[in-house]
Amino acid sequence: xxxxxxxxxxxxxxxxxxxxxxxxxxxxxxxxxxxxxxxxxxxxxxxxxxxxxxxxxxxxxxxxxxxxxxxxxxxxxxxxxxxxxxxxxxxxxxxxxxxxxxxxxxxxxxxxxxxxxxxxxxxxxxxxxxxxxxxxxxxxxxxxxxxxxxxxxxxxxxxxxxxxxxxxxxxxxxxxxxxxxxxxxxxxxxxxxxxxxxxxxxxxxxxxxxxxxxxxxxxxxxxxxxxxxxxxxxxxxxxxxxxxxxxxxxxxxxxxxxxxxxxxxxxxxxxxxxxxxxxxxxxxxxxxxxxxxxxxxxxxxxxxxxxxxxxxxxxxxxxxxxxxxxxxxxxxxxxxxxxxxxxxxxxxxxxxxxxxxxxxxxxxxxxxxxxxxxxxxxxxxxxxxxxxxxxxxxxxxxxxxxxxxxxxxxxxxxxxxxxxxxxxxxxxxxxxxxxxxxxxxxxxxxxxxxxxxxxxxxxxxxxxxxxxxxxxxxxxxxxxxxxxxxxxxxxxxxxxxxxxxxxxxxxxxxxxxxxxxxxxxxxxxxxxxxxxxxxxxxxxxxxxxxxxxxxxxxxxxx
Amino acid sequence: xxxxxxxxxxxxxxxxxxxxxxxxxxxxxxxxxxxxxxxxxxxxxxxxxxxxxxxxxxxxxxxxxxxxxxxxxxxxxxxxxxxxxxxxxxxxxxxxxxxxxxxxxxxxxxxxxxxxxxxxxxxxxxxxxxxxxxxxxxxxxxxxxxxxxxxxxxxxxxxxxxxxxxxxxxxxxxxxxxxxxxxxxxxxxxxxxxxxx
Numbered sequence: 230x231x232x233x234x235x236x237x238x239x240x241x242x243x244x245x246x247x248x249x250x251x252x253x254x255x256x257x258x259x260x261x262x263x264x265x266x267x268x269x270x271x272x273x274x275x276x277x278x279x280x281x282x283x284x285x286x287x288x289x290x291x292x293x294x295x296x297x298x299x300x301x302x303x304x305x306x307x308x309x310x311x312x313x314x315x316x317x318x319x320x321x322x323x324x325x326x327x328x329x330x331x332x333x334x335x336x337x338x339x340x341x342x343x344x345x346x347x348x349x350x351x352x353x354x355x356x357x358x359x360x361x362x363x364x365x366x367x368x369x370x371x372x373x374x375x376x377x378x379x380x381x382x383x384x385x386x387x388x389x390x391x392x393x394x395x396x397x398x399x400x401x402x403x404x405x406x407x408x409x410x411x412x413x414x415x416x417x418x419x420x421x422x423x424x425x426x427x428x429x430x431x432x433x434x435x436x437x438x439x440x441x442x443x444x445x446x447x448x449x450x451x452x453x454x455x456x457x458x459x460x461x462x463x464x465x466x467x468x469x470x471x472x473x474x475x476x477x478x479x480x481x482x483x484x485x486x487x488x489x490x491x492x493x494x495x496x497x498x499x500x501x502x503x504x505x506x507x508x509x510x511x512x513x514x515x516x517x518x519x520x521x522x523x524x525x526x527x528x529x530x531x532x533x534x535x536x537x538x539x540x541x542x543x544x545x546x547x548x549x550x551x552x553x554x555x556x557x558x559x560x561x562x563x564x565x566x567x568x569x570x571x572x573x574x575x576x577x578x579x580x581x582x583x584x585x586x587x588x589x590x591x592x593x594x595x596x597x598x599x600x601x602x603x604x605x606x607x608x609x610x611x612x613x614x615x616x617x618x619x620x621x622x623x624x625x626x627x628x629x630x631x632x633x634x635x636x637x638x639x640x641x642x643x644x645x646x647x648x649x650x651x652x653x654x655x656x657x658x659x660x661x662x663x664x665x666x667x668x669x670x671x672x673x674x675x676x677x678x679x680x681x682x683x684x685x686x687x688x689x690x691x692x693x694x695x696x697x698x699x700x701x702x703x704x705x706x707x708x709x710x711x712x713x714x715x716x717x718x719x720x721x722x723x724x725x726x727x728x729x730x731x732x733x734x735x736x737x738x739x740x741x742x743x744x745x746x747x748x749x750x751x752x753x754x755x756x757x758x759x760x761x762x763x764x765x766x767x768x769x770x771x772x773x774x775x776x777x778x779x780x781x782x783x784x785x786x787x
Numbered sequence: 788x789x790x791x792x793x794x795x796x797x798x799x800x801x802x803x804x805x806x807x808x809x810x811x812x813x814x815x816x817x818x819x820x821x822x823x824x825x826x827x828x829x830x831x832x833x834x835x836x837x838x839x840x841x842x843x844x845x846x847x848x849x850x851x852x853x854x855x856x857x858x859x860x861x862x863x864x865x866x867x868x869x870x871x872x873x874x875x876x877x878x879x880x881x882x883x884x885x886x887x888x889x890x891x892x893x894x895x896x897x898x899x900x901x902x903x904x905x906x907x908x909x910x911x912x913x914x915x916x917x918x919x920x921x922x923x924x925x926x927x928x929x930x931x932x933x934x935x936x937x938x939x940x941x942x943x944x945x946x947x948x949x950x951x952x953x954x955x956x957x958x959x960x961x962x963x964x965x966x967x968x969x970x971x972x973x974x975x976x977x978x979x980x981x982x983x984x
Contacts, residue, residue: 317899331859333858333862333864333865333866334788334858334859334862334863334864334865335865336858336859391864391866417864417867419868513867514870514871562863562867563861563863564871566861566863566868566871596861596863621861621862625857625860654862678862682858695972705859706857774948
């Protein structure tokens, strides 16, 4: 049910009960004075809880909106900046997400949208005291960064994740103008590295910086001596490891270590002294072998999160299983995703080893070239607490390599055993049965990613008919058509978004969805040279802001 | 890292030569060609009589303009992909060789054995591959390695019997591989082609 509709109803209901003036003390439903209620509500952080609070009655709605300091906007087109500013007058911190996730994989053309500037314009008048801005998959220009740096005097924390459109010039503007900066987090962005030593633009007197992370850049060899000494350094991303030798021996407080893309085996021991208290180690840019990893891990027994390249092989993962009993998150990326070299990477055996030694695992992202149903069933038994299970068997449609069966039972085992599962990405050869399992058992599932899977419309129908908490569904290259799309008519307004690309959906199917559900934006991205009746890329999302006014020519809103 | 596309694969309209650039811009070249064709069998082992079609669905496929195959697959952040190419292009970083225990040997700096990369092309396949001949010790191993590398394109034929192996001698002419001892072969081979009989 559309929460906006529900909220409107709640307000109406209260109005009809109130006999006198809206805020008359004698007829108010709520016994607390405004100030007390606001004070109490200001202690509530979770935006989901706040949404619930705002639905109780008109007084609570008002108290909530005045006490809210942070707003989370999961889809920038679901609402407009004007609406946000009108409802929440006292925001200090904004999280804003833009493009569909598949844009990370080049499935969304450039100039699709999600420009942050209109938001900054509104915020500059509505929230001049804005302190924090966290952007994900937004289009951010240097002009916008400069605007941000010069229009918000108390600005403290900027996080840019998977954004694009800016260069180091924009970062220079931030470094130069934000006198109170405590956090600058710039990761995985499509950034133009124009060099220019933007790091040196931080004023000498800047003592407030606590978090500095710029994993997007190659050119800047960080002058970490100046930045690191004396300050609690949460995360650092390194260039040549040799430069950091002294820094590491001083880094007794280091809890996060990232990068090391020049880490040849000779230099790894340099970081051993810093490893004892490490809880997060990101080695996904370092082509380590199993033996090097094993040596490193014997120094890092406190690890909770570990990112690796599959060059470490199954042997390396055995070391993970033996050394990291507290491990909660593991991500294994492929060093050679396009099979250019002869490369084994990791197999089901490595995954099983980790699951045996790390029963607290809850988040896994695993790229591999072979998998079996039996292995995944074992893994599920060993690690029943999975909240995020993302398995990528890199050959599309590949079956269990031993039995040649589809991988249905693997994911069946996961959803049946791991009742806390919130996020699932499936791969391999999958029939509709996988989706039957998911729809039936995955009661807490919020995000599902599907590629090259399913046999018929039924697959998608199972998911849309089950999964009560589903919020994001992203599908590519599956044989799901209009019947499947339309089976979710009653569900889409309770979800953030649906993405379908290279499926069997037609323009007519999309038009029908748009007609039936006016509160959804049904957008189709047109492709050059493709059949006009096919809807090649479909993006559906709920919104209170109506159709996009900034849509480029290749985006059709139906 | 270069990708040379000299033969159009059956599903693509025009050949193109692509250079990867760090700053993206690949999007212009990524014309997704929509073609409908049935899923091929992945069954590569002895059980060829069955040649089961596991996958019933026919669906469109997004083909990457630069011949890598599917756009956006595997689902790696484009930034990470670009980074790996920039910093660990084949031959310089690691070469993916495997030792006796099946462990990957990664050449971190070039103090390890010489790398001997030659290009390999298969008839009908637009994408050239590279192979390190110093990691291979016999013609037998070469053939089975190539089958493994090109297994996506080889149907009903796990031992390469329907292909013959030609190599370009450093003199420029093409010869049938297998006539000279392996050690001599690797001294003179410039590139390799798998030719359909």
